[in-house]
Amino acid sequence: DTEVTQTPKHLVMGMTNKKSLKCEQHMGHRAMYWYKQKAKKPPELMFVYSYEKLSINESVPSRFSPECPNSSLLNLHLHALQPEDSALYLCASSQEQDRSFNSPLHFGNGTRLTVT
Amino acid sequence: DAKTTQPNSMESNEEEPVHLPCNHSTISGTDYIHWYRQLPSQGPEYVIHGLTSNVNNRMASLAIAEDRKSSTLILHRATLRDAAVYYCILFRNSGNTPLVFGKGTRLSVIA
Numbered sequence: 001d002t003e004v005t006q007t008p009k010h011l012v013m014g015m016t017n018k019k020s021l022k023c024e025q026h027m028g029h030r031a032m033y034w035y036k037q038k039a040k041k042p043p044e045l046m047f048v049y050s051y052e053k054l055s056i057n058e059s060v061p062s063r064f065s066p067e068c069p070n071s072s073l074l075n076l077h078l079h080a081l082q083p084e085d086s087a088l089y090l091c092a093s094s095q096e097q098d099r100s101f102n103s104p105l106h107f108g109n110g111t112r113l114t115v116t
Numbered sequence: 117d118a119k120t121t122q123p124n125s126m127e128s129n130e131e132e133p134v135h136l137p138c139n140h141s142t143i144s145g146t147d148y149i150h151w152y153r154q155l156p157s158q159g160p161e162y163v164i165h166g167l168t169s170n171v172n173n174r175m176a177s178l179a180i181a182e183d184r185k186s187s188t189l190i191l192h193r194a195t196l197r198d199a200a201v202y203y204c205i206l207f208r209n210s211g212n213t214p215l216v217f218g219k220g221t222r223l224s225v226i227a
Contacts (some may be wrong), residue, residue, distance in 0.1 A: 004159075042217035043160065044202065056214065090159050096181060104150070105215055107159030 006108035022089030023074040138204030
């Protein structure tokens, strides 16, 4: 079990659907992250929120829309995805010290997304 | 960003020590050395990190070379549960760059 909870664990969606991935942590962490991981590849950073504000967007297509409603929750809204977007989507959180991201990350176990 | 180089894969026998190497010849003075591992069907898990001195915790030990251009993650007695991909990552203190994963080493443990 991890302290970062991601729902759903699995999601299958069509290219015209709109869906959302959810992530929750109650460790008081103020930095939250979305990573994307394709099979047998390392995780790739997508977005970083710091104190509920979007801090980093790694040139992610607009069909992925992150949202941080409060310090415990992180959402990833999905719209008009392509089959190549099928992957494991990982959420993580960390404490933040002096506005830098040098604290260990705590990861959830991910949402496995399949786009048909 | 400073890069790390790790072997693609390694194999170990159960209950024997495992030494996972990482080269980081372009490391800067403010870079911390972090290790994460990812077990099958799970998210990455923090293992250990250090700056200059060797570090020990309940999971592993981290040995850092004197010139800091390489480091070794040591699992003292490998178990089947330690089979995972191990990532060595440089993490800049005071920087605004979050964790970026390299390719990692896939560790297999043989019973």
